[in-house]
Amino acid sequence: MKRKMIDRWCSLVLSMMLLIILMTGCTKVAKVSTKMGLAVGSPVVTLMSDKLKDTRSGRLIEEGFASQLLMLTGLVELTPNNFRLLNEISFQYCAYGIFIEDKEPDFAKELYSIGREYGLRALKQNRGFRKGLEKGEKIYDLVPNLGKAYAPSLLWTALNSGLWIIWEMDNPDSMMGMADVIAMIKRSLELDENYFCGAGKMFLGAYYAVIPEYLGLGGGVSASAQMFKEANAVNDGRFLLVRVLEARYLATTLDNKDLFKECLEEVIEADAGNLGGMRAINELAKMKAQYYLDHINNYFSK
DSSP states (O other), rough: HHHHHHHHHHHHHHHHHHHHHHHHHHHHHHHHOOOHHHHHHHHHHHHHHHHHHHHSSSHHHHHHHHHHHHHHHHHHHHHHHHHHHHHHHHHHHHHHHHHTTTOOOOHHHHHHHHHHHHHHHHTTTHHHHHHHHHHTOOOHHHGGGGGGHHHHHHHHHHHHHHHHHHHHHHHHGGGGHHHHHHHHHHHHHHTTTHHHHHHHHHHHHHHHHSSSSGGGGSSSSSHHHHHHHHHHTTTTTTTTTTHHHHIIIIIIHHTHHHOOOOHHHHHSOOOSSSSOOOOHHHHHHHHHHHHHHHHHGGGGOO
């Protein structure tokens, strides 16, 4: 109980810090350079984000996501070319979408769409990428020229875009953007294959599971299983979201209820604090795992 109260007070203090910046500094900050925005905004957001990632209560973090995003969006718009903040907000829109998509898919798709736009804004900080888009060049032709600093931007832009597409797969037109998504994911993996606990490999696992092998797009259950295996190996199974998505996408595609239960029960029994800086996401993964188990009949024919 004491720990929960500390978490609540810390979250409140951090929220108030941002609120004070937004309420008292809007006029001044709007007039200063992006460099000043980095000096004022980024350390506060980094502190807030680090605290957020270590919060013990999954429910607390889930319920606080909306107000967190609202304040962070305001701060980002005060320094619109702040590369660091653009990456952070693209990540947070993606994370929020992942954890509410099963209950509120339409809202999740809206979050993914917004997160994609912030990710693209981060990528456009690269002059060559920006000029290429202005000339009408394709994203998949431009990403090979991006360096390691853009690995986070590539990943979060791709995940926001790709998850939106997965939820829109009933619409054939939605698949037109998948070539860009896969190009961004693969370039991010080339630059840093283990970034954010192998989240790029985790997404490919989900994507390959829902794309039949016969389409010739690199999909199929074998490719999916391999990607989930590689993602899980990055942190020795301590990044719990990997097993959650393995259950949701690979196990359901295989119609393997035993694998589904095995993955999710493993997550529920795991220690959420076993991976530094990822406790909150692991707590949310445990909540998501419980949701899937509670609704298991929605994912299997019998």
